Amino acid sequence: WMEDFGEYAPPDAVYSDGTHGVVEHNQYVRQYHCTAYEKTKNHPRPVLRFARSGFTGSAACSPVVWNGDPSTTWDFDGLASAVRNGITMGLSGVGIWGSDIGGFFAITSDTLSPELNARWVQFGAFSGIMRNEADGYSVSSAHRPQVIDPDQIDNWRRYSKLRTQLYPYVSAAAADYRRTGLPMMRAMVLDYPNDSTAAGLEDQYMFGDDLLVAPVIKPGQSSRKVYLPKGKWIDFWRSFSYDEPTGxxxxxxxxxxxxxxWRTLPAPADQIPLLARAGSMITTISPDVTTLSLFGSDNQQVVDLSDRKGRTLFAFPRGQSSDRFEKSGKLASTESDGSWKLKINDTESRPWRIKASTAVMKDPFKVRCVKLNGRRLSAAAWNATASQVEVNLPSKGRNLTLLFSKKSCG
Structure with missing residues (x-):
């Protein structure tokens, strides 16, 4: 439900309690959204309401916000502005935010270009809400690029599938916001308050705990400069493969x-610069899941999340770190001399596929032994190369402890 408007309290109005419009202006928008919340909170089907207006306290009633009606341009009031808007809204306490992908208004000679639409899709995948704008207002009768156009569909598929697979990670970021107030899109200064360069950045941000995102906000770019704070970082596109048929x-x-x-990273037309922190553990789901299928279960072609209970964990162990997945799942990673310990605390027993890069460790090694909860895993359950290890586990309980060693089990 697009909970539009709510901004307007005429200054000469007098409300039922005698308050004048000048005083009521900011209170009205909070009451506007909280009234809608009260009317919908007990609906049998959860109602996703997203708003463009707000004041202190309204996020409790309407936490999902979009940036209104941006222009179909690269610069002022367009994509570049949307990136800054998302970052600064997070600093203002609004943690679940999204924009009209592609923009809305084209009231000058500017019309939405295929390149701008594609770059906006990429940015949208790493916003609190990924929502396409298929329509808008334009003085031109030119065709507005759509994500289903032949020259757009591959880009849309690539990033919507990635967004789907990141569901446990995105869900954890939203839960962190509700628990701590940290937004999903985080200004670099929130994670690196003592880094003076990071503090001044307005065009890159952390998405959740571990992903650094640097949207391309200028036309014609095939690379862009990205500031990397202290530590090691994993370049996503140089570390992951993408299978187009399955997504x-x-x-x-x-x-x-x-x-x-500063580093200059490749940014070809189908890639947004994206990095993960060393030490991160990113939980994913299958790309064929439709996460809202609970309310469309009569469609037999929809794959429900409950039909794909298994999770895949991509880990980049280095030193000691912790992470979360979904609302309350917890992960802990500890690198010791010649070993790596991984703890998974889940809310249910489920199959796990774990794929880790041991090359990121402070002291890399080839894994020669894997133990689960103190017992040696059979060779059929795992395999390792000089720089990676993969483990496939059936449901083994909610709490799992895996120990990876460079020494043979004996």
């Missing part, structure tokens, strides 16, 4: 970058 992403290596400085 699946898989870990194939670990293209690492050293932080504490």
């Amino acid at each position: 699946a992403y898989d870990l194939t290596g670990a293209g690492t970058k050293n932080g504490n400085g």
Whole structure:
């Protein structure tokens, strides 16, 4: 439900309690959204309401916000502005935010170009809400690029499938916002408050705990400069493969970058610069899941999330780190001399596929032994190369502890 408007309280109006419009202006928008919340909170089907207006306190009633009606341009009031808007809204306490992908208004000579639409899709995949704008207002009668156009559909598929697979990660970021107030799109200063360069950045951000996103906001770019804070970073596109027929992403290596400085990263037309922190553990689901299928279960072609209970964990162990998945799942990683321990605390027993890059470790090694809850895993359950290890587990309980060693089990 697009909960539009709510901004307007005429200054000469007098409300039922005698309050004048000048005073009521900011209170009205909060009451506007909280009234809608009260009317819909007990609906048998959850109602997703998203708003463009708000004031202090309204996020409790209407936490999902979009940026209104941006222009179909690259610069002022367009894509570049949307990126800054998302970052600064997070700093203002609004943590679940999205934009009209492609923009809305084309009231000058500017019309939405295929390149701009594609770049906006890429940015939208790493916003709190990924929502396409198929329509808008334009003084021109020119065709508005759609994500289903032949020159757009591959880009849309690539990023909508990635967004789907990141569901456990995105869900955890939303839960973090509700628990701590940290937004899903985080200004770099929130994670790196002592880094003066990071503090001034307005065109890159952290998405959740571990992903650094640097949207392309200028036309014709095939690369862009990205600031990497101190530490090691994994270049997503140099570390993952993409299978177009299935839409699946898989870990194939670990293209690492050293932080504490500027780096120029490739940004061809189908890639948004995207990096993961060393030490991160990113939980994913199958690309064929439709996460809202609970309310469309009569369609037998829909794959429900409950039909795909298994999770895939992509891990980049380094030192000691922790992560979350979905609303309350927890992960802990500890690198020791010649070993790596991974703990998974889940809300239910489920199959797990774990794929980790041991090359990111402070002291890399080839895994020669894997134990689950203190017992040696059979060789059929795992395999390792010099730089990676993969484990496939059937449901083994909610709490799992895996120990990976460079020494043979004996």
